Amino acid sequence: MSKSLLNTHRDLGASMHGSRHPRNSRFTPRTLGQLVVTVGLLAAGYRYLWRQYSHSLDRSFAYSDSDVITNENRQEFQQYAIRNLLDTGLPFLENASPITVQDFQERRDRLAEALVAEDTDDFVVEPGYTFKYYGNVSQPEWEAREPEERPFLMVVHPVLDRTTGMPFTEELQIVPREEHWDPYSTHQQSDVFLGVNRVPCLMVDEEMRDFIQRGLSSAGFYVIGLRGRVGEARQIKTAREVGILRAVNTGTMEAVRQMRKCLYPGLTENEIATVLDNALRAAGMEPFLDIVLFDEDASNPHGGTDGEKVLEPETFVLIDVGGHLYGYSSDICRTFLPPFLEKPLKDASLSPNLEEKLKVWDIVFEAQTQSIHRMKENLTAASVDIAARNVITEAGYGETFTHRVGHGIGIKAHESPYLSKGNTNTLLKTGMTFTSEPGIYLVNKFGVRHEDILLVQGNEEPQLLTGRRALGPWDP
Structure with missing residues (x-):
């Protein structure tokens, strides 16, 4: 027409076709022997010098001089992260073409x-x-x-x-x-x-x-x-476009989850970003953005540090990552604690540092929930931002939410319409796809952001295109 x-x-x-990468790692009795299970905590492929300094839930890891992180350690970390992802069978790719x-x-x-x-x-x-x-x-x-x-x-x-x-x-x-x-x-x-x-x-x-x-x-x-x-x-996206967006965003999120299982103390932000990029490539996606920030580095929402901060038990890890599949973009963010920090029992005594982190995590999650409820036909783009901003402001952190709540997504990771409190003239339409990514950033302490992709569905709740939302700081 x-x-x-x-x-x-x-x-x-011509340029729209892609293929999955073959598996390039091999699981042998040798690598199986490197699995160490200590008090129910799995750390794949690495040996720790473990010291439990107290009977509290805070645990510390220390290395002797011979227990430095080697290139072999890093390679095994990558192999296990990739194998974890490939062993899912990559079901998120089945309905994308x-x-x-x-x-x-x-x-x-x-x-x-x-x-x-x-x-x-x-x-x-x-x-x-x-x-x-x-x-x-x-x-x-x-x-x-x-x-x-x-x-x-x-x-x-x-x-x-x-x-x-x-x-x-x-x-x-x-x-x-x-x-x-x-x-x-x-x-x-x-x-x-x-x-x-x-x-x-x-x-x-x-x-x-x-x-x-x-x-x-x-x-x-x-x-x-x-x-x-x-x-x-x-x-407004077609069914094929939605299928690709669901695949690339669900796949990107799954790569983060599977990689997290392999984290161990001493890794740097840069090392984690490199492994995550390669895991995406192994699943047939091409990374274009990978921000990995620990604690105070994440108080600047999109980084700018040297990437050499080291992972510790109570580190809050913020990962904002994007990849391409068939020309379409993923853009997801999770904030979580490492797997070698055991989840505390209810009413357990927590360090002040961890207690504040868990409190802020919950506030940001609720802000995201409220923004998602506003993603309906003919509601304004501004109302989505304001819903999240109200939650954070009422919790006393209003000045620490320093960016808009979201944006459109498609062949560009950031495209119109934009979900900001000033965008009062744009009405949401069925078929539009958006991020919801509220955050709280406490300078010199830590930052928290949750980001998912959603499809507007008339007057119903929007459809999630990232598989599932985070379930908690120990289950992103």
């Missing part, structure tokens, strides 16, 4: 219908995420070195069937030009606009560079920004 001006011979489906050529066509058809509804003649986009969404060409795929100064534009021009009044599909049309021609006037004088009895109205993507927008305006076009149903055409 659209006429698309796309000057490329790339197959629309790559985007097809037909999917791209259907997207442009929906866009054409939205353009007609907005009384707009064309939608114009240059290589980037939106071009990737409608035409499968990203900026690096078009020009790997840097964005081109020569405009390369895809123009989606709806053509109406005179009988039904509905847009319909036509073959690709290319508007060529010589190097010395003005690209914008060339487009304006092409036969694309034959029969348009007004100044042509072009809607440009939000990623469009300013000099291109000004060039189109100077050539006589009426240029407007992204709005209304045209913006929603990408924000």
Whole structure:
């Protein structure tokens, strides 16, 4: 239902296929012998010099000079983390499939219908995420070195069937030009606009560079920004898109859980991030973001430290990680305690440090719960943020929640609409997908953030796309 001006011979489906990585580790009697079970705590592949300094629930681990962490230790940590993930059978991948050529066509058809509804003649986009969404060409795929100064534009021009009044599909049309021609006037004088009895109205993507927008305006076009149903055409996800988002986000979360089982004292933030990235790759996903922060490092929500802080029994571990599958993004966050710190019994005496951490963990979880309840059709984006912010403020930590509660997610990890308390004009629609990620950040102490992905489902509770939410600091 659209006429698309796309000057490329790339197959629309060419870059969308991926494959699972084979298992690359082997479990032998030798590695089995390295499992140490002490007081019900499993630490895979490592030997500890264990000292229980008291009869309390606080336990300390110490190393003799010969018990330093070696490269072999690190390799075994990675092997067990990967094996744990692969041994799940990767069920989260079963209902995900790559985007097809037909999917791209259907997207442009929906866009054409939205353009007609907005009384707009064309939608114009240059290589980037939106071009990737409608035409499968990203900026690096078009020009790997840097964005081109020569405009390369895809123009989606709806053509109406005179009988039904509905847009319909036509073959690709290319508007060529010589190097010395003005690209914008060339487009304006092409036969694309034959029969348009007004100044042509072009809607440009939000990623469009300013000099291109000004060039189109100077050539006589009426240029407007992204709005209304045209913006929603990408924000509202199809069943295939939801399937991929569920797979990549559930898989990313499962990788974190399985890796956590293998943690041991002395690991650094950087070492954990490296192993988690490789676990994602082993399951067929490609990591693009991995933030691992311990205690006070996590009081800066997205890090900025050297990654060399060392894991200890009462360390609060914050992991914010994202990967790609079939071009779609995961973006999840968990805050948890290491597996070698035993979960205390109810009413047990806790250290002040641990007691405060557990209190804040619960507050952030409740804030996330309340934000999720607001993810319904026709509620405002602002209301989702405010619901979480009210919980944290009433608990006395309002000034420590320093960012919005969430954002849209799809082929970009961060895309519109954005869930901030100032976004009072955007209404949520069925099919939109969002993060919910409230946090509390106590400078020089620790930070807590929980992040899950949710699908708006009318007036019902939103659908979780991360498998399940955290169950507690010992079960993320």
